[in-house]
Amino acid sequence: MIKFENVKVAFKQKNGEFVAVKDVSLHIEAGDIYGIVGGSGAGKSTLVRTINGLQQPTQGHIFVDNEDITQLNNSQIRELRKKVGMIFQHFNLVSRKTVGQNIELALKIQEYPKEKRKARVEELLELVGLKDKLNAYPASLSGGQKQRVGIARALATNPKILLCDEATSALDAQTTVEIVDILKQINSSLGITIVFITHQMEVAKNLFTKVAVMSEGEIIEHGTTYEVFANPQAELTKKLVETQIDIPDKIISKTQGKIIKLTYKGNRSVEPIVAYANKKYEVVLNILHGRIEYITEKPIGVLVVSIIGEAHQIDKALEYIKANTEGIEVIREKGSEVA
Numbered sequence: 001m002i003k004f005e006n007v008k009v010a011f012k013q014k015n016g017e018f019v020a021v022k023d024v025s026l027h028i029e030a031g032d033i034y035g036i037v038g039g040s041g042a043g044k045s046t047l048v049r050t051i052n053g054l055q056q057p058t059q060g061h062i063f064v065d066n067e068d069i070t071q072l073n074n075s076q077i078r079e080l081r082k083k084v085g086m087i088f089q090h091f092n093l094v095s096r097k098t099v100g101q102n103i104e105l106a107l108k109i110q111e112y113p114k115e116k117r118k119a120r121v122e123e124l125l126e127l128v129g130l131k132d133k134l135n136a137y138p139a140s141l142s143g144g145q146k147q148r149v150g151i152a153r154a155l156a157t158n159p160k161i162l163l164c165d166e167a168t169s170a171l172d173a174q175t176t177v178e179i180v181d182i183l184k185q186i187n188s189s190l191g192i193t194i195v196f197i198t199h200q201m202e203v204a205k206n207l208f209t210k211v212a213v214m215s216e217g218e219i220i221e222h223g224t225t226y227e228v229f230a231n232p233q234a235e236l237t238k239k240l241v242e243t244q245i246d247i248p249d250k251i252i253s254k255t256q257g258k259i260i261k262l263t264y265k266g267n268r269s270v271e272p273i274v275a276y277a278n279k280k281y282e283v284v285l286n287i288l289h290g291r292i293e294y295i296t297e298k299p300i301g302v303l304v305v306s307i308i309g310e311a312h313q314i315d316k317a318l319e320y321i322k323a324n325t326e327g328i329e330v331i332r333e334k335g336s337e338v339a
């Protein structure tokens, strides 16, 4: 559905240029809910804005639905935008127009037949569960309702692609879940390909089928959300995923010995592995924290344990654990009190 080929976006500056997107190649397939995560200033918005012609690439090619959109004239860009809807963090609704008029405006801009507009507005409001808000003004709506209007407006002309730039970042946790559910539903019932930028990891884990991690204009890691988050390779990705497991510093500082984090896939328990390592090697393993997380509805287990013992015994125990789990990460090498 979307293909980036060596895309570069540079902004001219007084002394030279600033390269916001460097040589990005990426393939987003029809039906994906493709997420782009990364720190502020990474180039996420700039990259995504090339998909609907809001931003021209400096180099490279972008194909949308098999058409090269890199060099379009204005009327071709208008056609492209019928295929590519977009929603924003701050909704961007016209405040002096009603909900119905906001959506109608989008239909008008995109030359939707006048006599069909009213019915289409109703259909769209039905889709996002806001039928009773047809004549309400944006100021009287909650954040979640405003974003529903944003979604209805973006879907006005039946696009094949929906771009979402931090679309849930201004919403509270509960409303975020509601919007995520609507987007999932739209993706599955209408088959729309969704490209979603966010810094909210909860959204990423629940919504995205695939994810790309962006840093300093480059895509440093990409794949299915489960694979990328269950087995992160890049340091940045590890950091993004890691903040999900918080153990109070107080507990860490009170605990003796080495502290490690094990990850394991699926529902199976690793407690027997820990128990066996305890028995087989001259070490004392202690479970500090354990939980099962769900990434795109598939489980991944995380267990934090402390280990006390002689160095070579610890090494052997870790080797055994490593062979039987998905991965080990040392959280702290040694305690303040030497074991």
Ligand SMILES: Nc1ncnc2c1ncn2[C@@H]1O[C@H](COP(=O)(O)OP(=O)(O)O)[C@@H](O)[C@H]1O
Binding pocket: 011, 018, 019, 020, 038, 039, 040, 041, 042, 043, 044, 045, 046, 047
């Ligand atoms: N129109 C512009 N002119 C100059 N620099 C820009 C422009 N748009 C974005 N940038 C710069 O490009 C970098 C990437 O911006 P952006 O794509 O918005 O990042 P993100 O969405 O990941 O936070 C930032 O350093 C930003 O300041």
Ligand SMILES: [Mg+2]
Binding pocket: 044, 045, 046, 165
């Ligand atoms: Mg941005």
